[in-house]
Amino acid sequence: MTNKDYEDIPGTFVFDADRSREGYHLNQFCISLRLQKNRDVFKVGEEAYLDKFPMTAMQRAAVLARDWNRLLELGGNIYYTSKLAANDGINFQHLAGLMTGMGVEEYRKMMLNGGRSIDGNRYKSEWENK
Amino acid sequence: MARITAGVGCSHVPAIGVAMDTGITEQPYWQPVFKGFEFSRKWIAEKKPDVIFLVYNDHCTAFDASCIPTFALGAAAEFHPADEGFGPRPVPVVKNHQKLASHIAQSLILDEFDLTIMNEMEVDHGLTVPLSIMYGEHGPDDDWPCLVIPLAVNVVQYPAPTGNRCFQLGKAVRRAVESFPEDLNVMIFGTGGMSHQLQYKRAGLINPEFDTMFLDQLTSDPVGLSKMPHVEYLREAGSEGVEMVMWHVMRGALDDEVTEIHRHYHVPASNTAVGHIILENKTN
Numbered sequence: 001m002t003n004k005d006y007e008d009i010p011g012t013f014v015f016d017a018d019r020s021r022e023g024y025h026l027n028q029f030c031i032s033l034r035l036q037k038n039r040d041v042f043k044v045g046e047e048a049y050l051d052k053f054p055m056t057a058m059q060r061a062a063v064l065a066r067d068w069n070r071l072l073e074l075g076g077n078i079y080y081t082s083k084l085a086a087n088d089g090i091n092f093q094h095l096a097g098l099m100t101g102m103g104v105e106e107y108r109k110m111m112l113n114g115g116r117s118i119d120g121n122r123y124k125s126e127w128e129n130k
Numbered sequence: 131m132a133r134i135t136a137g138v139g140c141s142h143v144p145a146i147g148v149a150m151d152t153g154i155t156e157q158p159y160w161q162p163v164f165k166g167f168e169f170s171r172k173w174i175a176e177k178k179p180d181v182i183f184l185v186y187n188d189h190c191t192a193f194d195a196s197c198i199p200t201f202a203l204g205a206a207a208e209f210h211p212a213d214e215g216f217g218p219r220p221v222p223v224v225k226n227h228q229k230l231a232s233h234i235a236q237s238l239i240l241d242e243f244d245l246t247i248m249n250e251m252e253v254d255h256g257l258t259v260p261l262s263i264m265y266g267e268h269g270p271d272d273d274w275p276c277l278v279i280p281l282a283v284n285v286v287q288y289p290a291p292t293g294n295r296c297f298q299l300g301k302a303v304r305r306a307v308e309s310f311p312e313d314l315n316v317m318i319f320g321t322g323g324m325s326h327q328l329q330y331k332r333a334g335l336i337n338p339e340f341d342t343m344f345l346d347q348l349t350s351d352p353v354g355l356s357k358m359p360h361v362e363y364l365r366e367a368g369s370e371g372v373e374m375v376m377w378h379v380m381r382g383a384l385d386d387e388v389t390e391i392h393r394h395y396h397v398p399a400s401n402t403a404v405g406h407i408i409l410e411n412k413t414n
Contacts, residue, residue: 005361006288011332012369016288024195031194034215069330078329078370079190079286086215092144093400096333107334111398115336116327122365 010127015077023075029053029063030080033087042087068099132230132307132314136177137380137388138170139320139348139407142186142259145400147219150262163404166394167263170408173392174264179317181227181277183234183303184257185379186321187285189214191254199246200291201299203238204253204280205231211270212252220270221258227277230310234279237306243299253280260321263406285322285373289360293378297356300382307383320380324395324405327368335368336403341395344374345407349390352381370402385411 006014013019020027029050032038042049050060062070063084071081085095093111097104110116120126146163149155155164191212193199209224235247257280262268265275281303284290291299300318307316324344327335344367347355356378363372392408 005359006364009332009365009369011330012327012364013330014288014364014369015286020195020287027190027195031190034191035213036217072330077190077286080195082328083190083215091400092328096328096401099329100331100333110334111336111401114338114397115325115401115403116332116334118335118337118340118366121332121335 008124010121010124013072019075019077021075023059023077023080025053025055026059026063026071026074026076027080029055030076030083033083039087068095072099132310132312132316134183134304134307134316134318134383135179135411137318137320137384137409138260138264139377139380139405139409140260140263141323141399141402141404141406142256142321143399143402143404144214144255144259146404147255147259147262150267151220163396163399166396166404166406169392170264170394170406171266173408177317178315179276180314181230181279181316183279183281183307183316183318183383184260184321185281185283185319185376186256186260187373187376188282189254189256190286192248192251192282193284198284198287199282200284201243202246202248202251202282203231203235204248204251204282205235206249206251209251209253209257209278209280211258212254214254219255219258221262222268222270222272222274224253224257224261224274224278224280226279227314230307230312230314231279233310234303234306237309238299238302241302241305243302248282251280251282256321260319281379283376283379285375290372290375292360293356293358293375296375296378297352297382300379300384303379304383318380318383320377322373322376323367323371324374324403325367325371326402328370328401332368334401336397337366337368338395338397338403340366341403341405345393345395345405348377348381348407349388349409352378356382381409384409385413387412
């Protein structure tokens, strides 16, 4: 495999071909919720709907638990997992509040104050003593 | 002949579309975002482009994980706004200049850019929000004031095409446009950005110094800027900030020397730094 020079960025998954392969069925499930007719079926029975997508048991559990960070760790990509969030009435900013562990209000406040600074957030080594 | 007269760079933050669609652009949160588009709307109403070549990215709407073309050119007669999970945006159907699109597709492939050609495609906020930004409110029964040729660029799955490849593609688009016999005023849009990260524990990253450098160098050193490696975008501008490579297609299609006639930068719109620039060719 090629050298992944982007693996030392903290708090970040780069959705490369390996992640895409690992998350394929999970992501295809998520994107299916783009359409109302599919959301209607999912709403009636989540387990039965998930049976149509051959994802791993861990991915399936993370979907049912709405464990947003775990979904990314297991190959999910934010543009896909955000469709599951949208299905639950959760928008991008709300989702970011959950993924960062800050909570919605504190996250919103951070964005109004100019967002998360780049200082101290470039390299994994900078997060080690946090 | 057809010619490219100007380039526009702008963010495509979905919440900008939502703010316009729900009529809340005058709220204090949104007012400073839209203030920076007032000049642009007057400018484009005066310049009246016949066709916009719109470089954008699809957000798993027309292309889910099953098919990931690096460059996909819209050749269909029209493109309907897609349902992205909340119903389609209430904006006009996007109409193509099909003859020019076919000509560009043919020219680009012979120029060694191996495009995907889309004869059926829905378009998402990546394409419609920049049109809303530039043209203001238009309802679904309206028409956009110009024809649009969409070029979708993969920036979702790493790696996106390199900045240099995008820049070179812009040059090829210009050659294609200038070899089309009809007298047309064509503009090119590069969209997406600026710094933002939507995912995981570093979500909310904003880097105004990086964004300002990027906007400055579009005019002063576009070739140098186009050589920036992906890891620098990912680290400095956030994992979703890499979509700024699309601006290089726009820049590559313009003259070496351009005049920056407008710039707007604001933080935040939702999770994102909003950036916008208008560049005109000096030879116009």
